[in-house]
Amino acid sequence: MSNKESWGSRIGLILAMAGNAVGLGNFLRFPVQAIQNGGGAFIIPYLVCFLLMGIPLLYVEWAMGRFGGKTGNHSTPFILNSMDKRKLWKYVGVFGIFTNLAVAGYYCYIESWTLSYIYHSIVGSFQSMDQTQVAGFFESYVDISGSGSGIHFEALFFWIICIFINTWILSKGLSDGVEKTSKIGMPLLILFGIILAIKGITLQAGSENAILDGTVGLNYLWTPDFDSIWNFKVWLAAAGQIFFTLALGMGSIHCYASYIKANDDIALNSQSAGWMNEFVEVVLGSSILIPIAIGYLGIDTVVEMTKTGGLGLGFKTLPYLFQQWGPWLAAIAGIMWFSLLFFAGITSSLAMGTPWIGFLQDEFKWKRENAAWSFGIIILILGLPTVLFFNEGVFDEYDYWAGTVSLVVFALFEIILFSWIFGIEKGWKEIIQSADIKVPNFFKFVIKYITPLLLALVFIGSLPDIWNTIKHTQTKHEIAIIQNPDLIQTEIADIKQGLLKNVSDSDIFNAENIMKTDKFNKDEKAAIFTVREKVDLYERYTNSEFAKNKANTIAKLEKTMLYKNISRPFLIIVLVLIAYMVYLAARKRQANTNS
Amino acid sequence: MHIWYIWQPEKDKQTPIVKHMNTSALIMIIVSFSVVTFMTIYYFAKVLRTPPKDPKHDSYLDT
Incomplete structure (x- = not known):
């Protein structure tokens, strides 16, 4: 195999893996999920799911990756195939490339917002804007034809810059690109997070226009509603959050782990990276967005706002709230908040590029640079519909199918392969081989029985939602x-x-x-x-004004359904194309073996 | 239920703002933050303290 890359240092590997897991969801999704699912009590199903699903899947994915890497495989189709020779697994592994490409397509777009907002924080674009204007700035920013700042096609510009940065870093290689970025980005992310968390929690009612103390927000977020623990939906939400936050079921962990040498530990490394992600999510994620937002807007308003998720609060509200701290502090806070989100985003999107690059290097002998640039071009093509038709719901559609459903499907298959086909005995040996910690035997039982069962429950529990999404139930009701x-x-x-x-x-x-x-x-x-x-x-x-535009509004909603319907076959075509490439690669391998 | 009350120099004297936290919220915060922070530091410190298996032929390039 021509792919001889490896990690430069153990710390670099752990920071890159932690960076892969730490994403925008740690700061924008977790606190909102907690508020909507029992407040402080949410941490109970959350930590139980981390113990029974998160930690076991971390062990499994790291072990699968290192196992595949021993035979020179760095992408999931052939990592899975190295564990069982049946053709099926190659094609299950296609999800491990597809998910990364499709998610990178829209994820880089959010990442580019953070880049743009850093710029606007520096130049003071939000100064003297009221809350409605800041929200309007975002609305017009994502409406490609308009522009909140007067720069036409600004969103496109920053998106392309963002893809370029990602591609350039990836072209530098694993050690010189991804690892160096993580070594700089992760410590800065944690530092900025700690500073903003301290500022959020110590917010004083009456000073800097705050109406409530920061602790009121923290108190609201963490006040437990223990009744919620008996609600299946809360468990489903906790399991989903664990999935997204640890980047499980994507294939990126397998890929990173495949560059670890055969005699290196995965047990301690995986725990270190996994817990680092939990620290960022639970401690920092709960101490910034909600305390600051509630401090200025009050509980009722924030509860209303979180109904549509955390993105609105993070981009439409926080830049305005920072302005209450005065121009200098507002600029610094804005730079820190959006840099923190940018580092969280880029360390994840880099991980999404690696499986595709590994696949091209392994199977088609592409040079790293060329493979990296091909990744850039693919996410440019794949992401373009999410940028151009953001308001038509294409972005959400990608997120749902590639960033949600695919992960659960892939994880369900991989745990069955690892525990039942490859065999838990062999699998367990892989996990504990060269381990620098003692892995409790309890996890052997959990990996074989509990995790597959939980994943099956998550999948079955998601089926009604999948059906409603396919049928556009919500839009039709509207x-x-x-x-x-x-x-x-x-x-x-x-x-x-x-x-x-x-x-x-x-x-x-x-x-x-x-x-x-x-x-x-x-x-x-x-x-x-x-x-x-x-x-x-x-x-x-x-309203009589609305009545005049009623037909337009309905037409807009119907257009949304149409665009979503178009984006689905588009994603399926991408999946099929990757499967075809895997087929070609397999044939090539077969031909090489025969000759 | 509230474990502390601190009067704040609020803007509106008619509606005094009280800094308070529910005991249950505080317990959840202390337990969750402690567990997560301890485990993160514990594992990271263990990584830093663990010497390379074969210093002469370290599989990482520069550790």
Whole structure:
């Protein structure tokens, strides 16, 4: 094999692996998931899933990677095939390349936002903007034709720069590119995270326009609702979060681990990288976004805002809140926050490029530089629809199929291969070989029985959501209520007669500080927000101005479904093309063996 | 339930702002942060303390 790359140092490997795991989700997704799934109690299913699914899969993926690397394989099709010779596994391994390419396609776009926001923090674009203007800045930024800053096609410009940076670093090689970036990026990320977390927690009500202390946000985020532990959806959310945060089921861990030498440890390395990710997520991730946002906006507003995820808070709100700290501190905080997100993003996107590069180097004898540039071109083509049609939902569609469903499918297959086909005895030997720590035997049982079972449950639990996504259930419902807003009134009446039967209309519509009061239980609180949201929607849809644009709005939603439907076969074509390349590579290998 | 109350120099005297944390929230924070921080430092320190298996032929290039 021509691929002779290796890691330059153990610390470099661990930081690169931790960087692969630490992503924007650590700061933007985790705190929102915690708020929506039981607050402090969320950490219980979260840590249980980490113990029973996260740690075992880390062991498994690192072990599979090093095992494949021993025979010169650095991409999942042939890593999996080295564990079982049946053709099926080569094609299951296609997911390990496909997922990385497809996710990199849209992930680099978010990464480019952070790059752009660093620039705007430096030049002070957000100074003297109010909150609506900062939110509007983001809206017009992602609307390619418009521009919040007056620079046309700015989003495209920063996106291309971002792809260029990724490609250039990847072309430098594993040790000189990826590893050096991680050695600089990860310590800076942690440093910036600690500084912002201290600032967030020590926020004082009354100073710098804050209305609440930073600890109020922390308190709200961590107050446990132990009833939520009995809710299956909370467990599903915790399992999902563990999956995304550790970059499991992607194939990037296998690829990085395949460059480890046969006699090197994977047990301690995997734990060190995995726990480092947990530190960034649990400690830093919960101490920045929510404490600062609640400190300035109050609990009710933030609860409302988190309904659409953490991206809005991170990009539409935080730049405005930083302005309350004065121009200099705002610039510094903005640079630190978006640099932190940028480092989190780039260390992950670099990991997404490595499996494709490894595949081309191994199977088609491409030079590293050429393989890296081909990665750049592919994500440019693959990502373009997510950039151009961001508002048409193409970005979300990629995220759902490549960044969510694919991961679970691949992880389910790999754990079956490792535990039941390769065999847990051989697999266990792989894990503990040259280990610098004693791996508890408990994990042998967990890897064989518990993790596959949990993964199967996660997959089965996701099926209704997959079905609804395929059928565009949500969008069709939205169209139905636009056409007939009275449906909203029926929904409101149902909620009032159900969950809110003991709550007066006056409280439903006028009560303040709902999340802090003990007057309502948690279901009633959620229902009050839902009713208010539906009332706003009803007013909007029955407004005479809206009536004029009703047809346009419906046409826009139908267009969204159309674009999503187009993006699906596009992703399938990419998957099939990679499978075809794997087929060619396998034939090439066969021909080499025969000759 | 609240373990401490600190009066703040708030803007609006009519609605005094109270710095407080639920005991349960505080316990969750202390336990979670401690476990995660301890394990991170423990494993990382172990990595730093573990000498290369064969210093003369170290498989990493520059450790």
